[in-house]
Amino acid sequence: MQNFTYHAPASLAEALALKNEDDAGTRFLAGGTDLFLAMEFAGEPVKTVVDLKKIPELTGIEELPGGGYRLGALTLMGQIEAHQGLRAQYPALVDAATVVGGPPIRNRATLGGNICNASPAADASTPLLALGAELVAVSAEGERSLPLGDFWSGPRQNALKPGELLKEVRLPALPEGGACAFERLTRSAMDIAVVNAAAAVSLDDAGNFASAQAALGAVGPVVLTVDGLGDALRGQPCSPEILEQVRKLAEAAAQPIDDKRASAEYRRDMAGVLAMRAVERAQLLARQGKGDEK
Numbered sequence: 001m002q003n004f005t006y007h008a009p010a011s012l013a014e015a016l017a018l019k020n021e022d023d024a025g026t027r028f029l030a031g032g033t034d035l036f037l038a039m040e041f042a043g044e045p046v047k048t049v050v051d052l053k054k055i056p057e058l059t060g061i062e063e064l065p066g067g068g069y070r071l072g073a074l075t076l077m078g079q080i081e082a083h084q085g086l087r088a089q090y091p092a093l094v095d096a097a098t099v100v101g102g103p104p105i106r107n108r109a110t111l112g113g114n115i116c117n118a119s120p121a122a123d124a125s126t127p128l129l130a131l132g133a134e135l136v137a138v139s140a141e142g143e144r145s146l147p148l149g150d151f152w153s154g155p156r157q158n159a160l161k162p163g164e165l166l167k168e169v170r171l172p173a174l175p176e177g178g179a180c181a182f183e184r185l186t187r188s189a190m191d192i193a194v195v196n197a198a199a200a201v202s203l204d205d206a207g208n209f210a211s212a213q214a215a216l217g218a219v220g221p222v223v224l225t226v227d228g229l230g231d232a233l234r235g236q237p238c239s240p241e242i243l244e245q246v247r248k249l250a251e252a253a254a255q256p257i258d259d260k261r262a263s264a265e266y267r268r269d270m271a272g273v274l275a276m277r278a279v280e281r282a283q284l285l286a287r288q289g290k291g292d293e294k
């Protein structure tokens with residue numbers, strides 16, 4: 001491991017000032033489960049590491065007054081896994097957090113790190129995108145919010161400006177009659193996803209789709225949304241024909257490559273299958289939420 005200077009500031013202001021001193025050579029540290037691997041094995045040149053763990057503003061999981069949740073950037077996957085309120089509203093996020101590594105990793109790995117690392121296979125990022133999450137970034141100049149969908153521009157590239165860090169994630173409340181689901185395919189336990197998919201849907205009083213969004217991981221340079229899904233499903237019942245449309249839209253959205261985990265062709269096929277399963281399961285959960293078990 002290369003030598004670096006380590007700081008553990010107790011305030012946001014101090015952390016931001018340290019980063020501003022030498023933005024290019026300084027990296028924020030949350031759980032370190034991605035950062036230290038990048039430093040050790042990808043040789044990322046880092047002179048200074050600023051540990052964020054002592055900063056209270058970056059922690060906490062709170063229900064927002066108007067509905068939805070705020071999750072501090074330092075929220076651990078293990079905290080999401082154990083949170084009953086999140087499980088009740090966002091099972092897709094809880095299921096995704098629950099498959100990140102094993103328990104020791106989930107007790108280090110943060111939600112903010114999963115997002116900022118900008119891996120296209122980041123499991124917790126896929127449901128967040130399907131759920132329409134907003135991010136709050138902070139710098140010495142103040143705070144700004146941006147949609148998660150605008151955050152990634154390529155593998156390991158995010159929209160944080162020099163001197164900015166991710167403060168929190170805001171999840172909107174699911175619409176009335178809404179539910180969400182997560183699906184994932186791996187080669188073996190503890191491996192990263194070959195493909196993952198998440199869907200968030202809501203149903204109208206007739207049991208037809210009122211809204212639908214889906215996201216796909218590990219099939220492109222960033223986690224992707226399935227374009228056109230809401231328009232295709234709105235007002236329709238969940239039939240085999242509609243699920244076939246979901247499959248086709250997901251296959252069209254995917255931009256996979258061949259790598260050691262799978263061929264591009266297999267990934268595209270599986271993106272279609274997992275998107276279909278996620279939409280079908282989300283609508284089943286939405287039906288159950290409405291007291292309709294059919």
Ligand SMILES: Cc1cc2nc3c(=O)[nH]c(=O)nc-3n(C[C@H](O)[C@H](O)[C@H](O)COP(=O)(O)OP(=O)(O)OC[C@H]3O[C@@H](n4cnc5c(N)ncnc54)[C@H](O)[C@@H]3O)c2cc1C
Nearest residue numbers: 028030031032033034035101109110113114116122123166
């Ligand atoms: C054995 C193992 C198994 C894994 N399995 C999975 C898996 O199944 N699924 C999966 O998705 N991931 C997996 N991971 C990857 C990893 O655990 C996650 O991506 C994790 O959520 C990253 O969070 P962290 O807190 O460790 O981030 P760190 O490593 O601390 O940081 C990652 C990057 O984000 C930056 N950063 C962190 N927080 C902030 C912030 N608040 N503001 C600005 N920049 C920030 C850091 O500077 C760094 O560049 C695995 C990792 C290991 C080692």
